Amino acid sequence: MKTISRKDExxxxxxxxxxxxxxxxxxxxxxxxxxxxxxxSLYNHISGKQEILADIILEVAQEFTTGMNQVISQQSSTLxxxxxxxxLHIDITLNHSEALASLNNDWMxxxxxxxxxxxxxxxxxxxxxxELIKIGIEVNEIRSAHPEVILFSILSTLRTLHLWYExxxxxxxxxxxxxxxxxxxKGIM
Amino acid sequence: MKTISRKDExxxxxxxxxxxxxxxxxxxxxxxxxxxxxxxSLYNHISGKQEILADIILEVAQEFTTGMNQVISQQSSTLxxxxxxxxLHIDITLNHSEALASLNNDWMxxxxxxxxxxxxxxxxxxxxxxELIKIGIEVNEIRSAHPEVILFSILSTLRTLHLWYExxxxxxxxxxxxxxxxxxxKGIM
DNA sequence: GTCTATAGGATGATAGAC
DNA sequence: GTCTATCATCCTATAGAC
Numbered sequence: 372m373k374t375i376s377r378k379d380e381x382x383x384x385x386x387x388x389x390x391x392x393x394x395x396x397x398x399x400x401x402x403x404x405x406x407x408x409x410x411x412s413l414y415n416h417i418s419g420k421q422e423i424l425a426d427i428i429l430e431v432a433q434e435f436t437t438g439m440n441q442v443i444s445q446q447s448s449t450l451x452x453x454x455x456x457x458x459l460h461i462d463i464t465l466n467h468s469e470a471l472a473s474l475n476n477d478w479m480x481x482x483x484x485x486x487x488x489x490x491x492x493x494x495x496x497x498x499x500x501x502e503l504i505k506i507g508i509e510v511n512e513i514r515s516a517h518p519e520v521i522l523f524s525i526l527s528t529l530r531t532l533h534l535w536y537e538x539x540x541x542x543x544x545x546x547x548x549x550x551x552x553x554x555x556x557k558g559i560m
Numbered sequence: 561m562k563t564i565s566r567k568d569e570x571x572x573x574x575x576x577x578x579x580x581x582x583x584x585x586x587x588x589x590x591x592x593x594x595x596x597x598x599x600x601s602l603y604n605h606i607s608g609k610q611e612i613l614a615d616i617i618l619e620v621a622q623e624f625t626t627g628m629n630q631v632i633s634q635q636s637s638t639l640x641x642x643x644x645x646x647x648l649h650i651d652i653t654l655n656h657s658e659a660l661a662s663l664n665n666d667w668m669x670x671x672x673x674x675x676x677x678x679x680x681x682x683x684x685x686x687x688x689x690x691e692l693i694k695i696g697i698e699v700n701e702i703r704s705a706h707p708e709v710i711l712f713s714i715l716s717t718l719r720t721l722h723l724w725y726e727x728x729x730x731x732x733x734x735x736x737x738x739x740x741x742x743x744x745x746k747g748i749m
Numbered sequence: 750g751t752c753t754a755t756a757g758g759a760t761g762a763t764a765g766a767c
Numbered sequence: 768g769t770c771t772a773t774c775a776t777c778c779t780a781t782a783g784a785c
Contacts, residue, residue: 377768392668395584399761412769414762476665479581517739523724524717524743531716539708550706554713558747566750588779601751603780 378416380406383469385423390472394424394480425485428478431470432492434463439499449507450556453525456500457555458548460529464536465544471533500526525555567605569595572658574612579661583613583669614674617667620659621681623652628688638696642714643741645689649718650737653725660722689715714744 384405388397399420403410417423438459442452464471478489501522507513513521528551536542573594577586588609592599606612627648631641653660667678690711696702702710717740725731 393582393584393665395582396669398759400759408768409770410761411763411771415768420761476582480585517743519728520739520743524713524740527717527720527724528713531720535712535716550709551713554706554709554747556747558743558745587777589777597750598752599778600753600780600782604750609779 376416381413381416382423382426386427386469386473389424389427389477390469394420394473394477421482421485424473424477425481427470427473428481428489429485431463431467431474432489434467435459435496436492438463439496443499443503449503449510449512452503453507453556454552456503457525457529457551460532461544461548461551464532468533468536471530475530475533497522497526528555565605570602570605571612571615575616575658575662578613578616578666579658583609583662583666610671610674613662613666614670616659616662617670617678618674620652620656620663621678623656624648624685625681627652628685632688632692638692638699638701639745641692642696642745645692646714646718646740646744647737649721650733650740653721654733657722657725660719664719664722686711686715717744 381402385397385402388401388405399410399413402423403413439456442455442459445452445455447455478486478493481489501518504513504518504522508515508518532551570591574586574591577590577594588599588602591612592602628645631644631648634641634644636644667675667682670678690707693702693707693711697704697707721740
């Protein structure tokens, strides 16, 4: 029974616009115009432009944090956990493809507590990912070579998935997961 | 005998600011302030903000185009060519790390002919990369699997190299090249 | 090559009517 | 929940003095 509030609608429209031209280039008038109302009317539902950005970014960041915590608490091999992380990124990309552009490119325009919350979640996520790879090397599930380069390579690919998904059109989720796991993990085993 | 003109100085300062907060968020006053002059003085050297952005992005895009043309005209194996492309990205990243942020995130703010020129170069670059991978699969130098996913994975990593390089601090060029080639190509051979 | 002054318009946000 | 009207500020860019 999920009713879409007017605020949700604003955030969704804004995310689509932010993806194309970025937070700073989009005006409150742009967002309002896309909804066929006037800019002043937006303020009946949100406190300002900053709240929209925080809503877009922090919700997805929270999903990544929750997903990561689930994965690392599992009783399974490192490779299986990495596989689950790849699938986590794909699932979130399909469900929030507009928001990921803001998360990647506009997070620095968050202010105050919003900015701190985001940076903390992102750093923690990266640390967990790094630790996972290091453990994988220790237990010989991953070839002992360049852990930092492996981390960077996998994360770069996963973080820009939304660009590719947007461009290549809708692909079958399960095929996509299988292919990504194959290409990203075959080289490091 | 390369003298740095006042214009070059403006472009360089702007690129550093654009990297941190994006083209749209940076004002002419910000750029001028960073140079300890007034915004109006900038217009004695450049025609406007747009020219600065075009200067930053198109110079690097041209370097990628030139580099790609050299690589594909070589008489060597596909894997050797891919290796050279990885080294090309690393060399350009080290020489123009500030410009790469604008190239990745602010190219859509180019206007008119500048925008067309950029899109043409980028598409051609991608097509060449794609063709190289397909040929590699045909001649059995690359494992016949998911050419599109391989292309995306390698390109994503190379295109975000500047983020990593900025964060990890200065690394030895040759070590970096060796590690990147190893991690990016081991999985597809 | 830089300055002051300013044009001309856009921007985020508020007040108050309906 | 949306509107009109408006404020105070900021923006790119130009004109003309030094």
